[in-house]
Amino acid sequence: MRLCTRCVLPGIYRNIHFDANGICNYCHTYERLRTRLTDFKALSALGDERFERVRGRYPYDCLIGLSGGKDSSWIALQLVRKKKLKCLGFTFDNGFLTDYARSNIRLVAERLGIEHFFYEVDWDIHKRFYEQAVRWFGTPCPGCSYSSYALSYKIAFERQIPLVVHGRSRSQMFRELLAGSPDAFLPFVKLNISPYEREKNLQATLEARMKIERFISIAMPNRVMRQRFYDEFFPPTDELRDAAMIPEFLGYFLYQYYDEGAMMDELEKELGWERPDRSGILTHADCAVHDAAEYLYRQVFGYPMVSFELSVLVREGDLPREEALKLLAEHTGRESVPDESLDYLCEQVSIQRGELAGICKRLRRQKRWRNRLLRIKNFLLRPKLDL
Numbered sequence: 324m325r326l327c328t329r330c331v332l333p334g335i336y337r338n339i340h341f342d343a344n345g346i347c348n349y350c351h352t353y354e355r356l357r358t359r360l361t362d363f364k365a366l367s368a369l370g371d372e373r374f375e376r377v378r379g380r381y382p383y384d385c386l387i388g389l390s391g392g393k394d395s396s397w398i399a400l401q402l403v404r405k406k407k408l409k410c411l412g413f414t415f416d417n418g419f420l421t422d423y424a425r426s427n428i429r430l431v432a433e434r435l436g437i438e439h440f441f442y443e444v445d446w447d448i449h450k451r452f453y454e455q456a457v458r459w460f461g462t463p464c465p466g467c468s469y470s471s472y473a474l475s476y477k478i479a480f481e482r483q484i485p486l487v488v489h490g491r492s493r494s495q496m497f498r499e500l501l502a503g504s505p506d507a508f509l510p511f512v513k514l515n516i517s518p519y520e521r522e523k524n525l526q527a528t529l530e531a532r533m534k535i536e537r538f539i540s541i542a543m544p545n546r547v548m549r550q551r552f553y554d555e556f557f558p559p560t561d562e563l564r565d566a567a568m569i570p571e572f573l574g575y576f577l578y579q580y581y582d583e584g585a586m587m588d589e590l591e592k593e594l595g596w597e598r599p600d601r602s603g604i605l606t607h608a609d610c611a612v613h614d615a616a617e618y619l620y621r622q623v624f625g626y627p628m629v630s631f632e633l634s635v636l637v638r639e640g641d642l643p644r645e646e647a648l649k650l651l652a653e654h655t656g657r658e659s660v661p662d663e664s665l666d667y668l669c670e671q672v673s674i675q676r677g678e679l680a681g682i683c684k685r686l687r688r689q690k691r692w693r694n695r696l697l698r699i700k701n702f703l704l705r706p707k708l709d710l
């Protein structure tokens with residue numbers, strides 16, 4: 324399969340095209356924005372300005388979603404111990420939290436002395452959302468990321484907490500750094516790395532919401548269910564427009580260099596945080612169905628889920644391309660089917676194991692057509708991303 328000669332994105336990746344040297348448009352976009360995205364002195368000043376703007380003015384300064392993984396745990400540690408901010412912790416109990424995650428969450432909240440609660444989703448609705456995510460997108464992951472982030476925003480809005488600090492890594496935030504991307508979180512990247520303005524915050528929030536709603540309208544065709552979903556996860560738009568304070572959805576790793584190894588060392592030393600058994604790069608020990616999700620993704624898209632995250636690491640200079648290729652080969656070469664994880668996913672979301680192959684086959688065909696159309700559209704319109 325053709326790969327970008329600079330990063331490791333495959334030639335069948337959404338929206339991709341190559342120049343004469345085989346370098347992809349994602350690499351070119353990143354290159355154009357590199358100075359802005361890596362000037363950590365200016366960026367951390369922007370972050371600190373935000374923390375100072377809200378400090379002590381509301382019942383809590385920040386809301387942090389704790390998943391039990393390294394990223395959110397480390398951010399909680401920074402916000403509480405280094406920035407001395409008053410934080411409220413919450414965990415989106417998606418039904419797939421591992422015991423490992425639960426014990427780390429409790430440990431982090433207790434050692435840092437922060438108030439924390441588990442939010443249990445309305446499983447009746449959410450189960451269908453996961454099911455539809457698998458049927459329409461070939462992976463349950465959007466079911467979590469969209470609803471947990473939407474929910475964190477709603478909780479912050481209702482409780483008057485001005486900052487929702489999330490733990491998306493730089494590779495997660497920058498993987499779709501391209502004009503015309505449907506990535507719902509992209510509007511916040513631009514917002515977070517500019518001086519704060521309420522109007523811009525409202526616009527970014529509404530744009531992200533519109534993108535998530537587009538996704539949900541596909542994944543949840545039933546209108547009644549869809550409305551129940553919006554009611555549970557989104558604050559009403561008119562209330563948001565008129566509110567004196569609207570929270571900002573903040574990516575901590577935009578302001579801060581991301582070093583997985585150093586972060587885990589610090590967590591162990593400072594909090595006695597437990598490192599996962601598989602602590603290799605880009606693992607997700609906090610999710611019981613991650614192996615299933617990764618497997619399904621590979622079946623549908625034809626390349627491993629880690630491709631885009633590895634590519635960001637290469638572009639940012641954090642991983643040599645040869646290393647990324649090795650890791651990619653490891654993921655591509657995984658022939659074993661993660662039966663346990665797949666069975667668990669199917670059982671939870673009421674899909675028959677036997678249906679999966681058919682679902683993947685149908686989606687593979689659809690993706691091919693969608694990619695072609697997107698390529699033509701982008702060739703004609705040539706959109707440009709400006710941060």
Ligand SMILES: [Zn+2]
Pocket residue numbers: 327328329330331332346347348349350
């Ligand atoms: Zn590339």
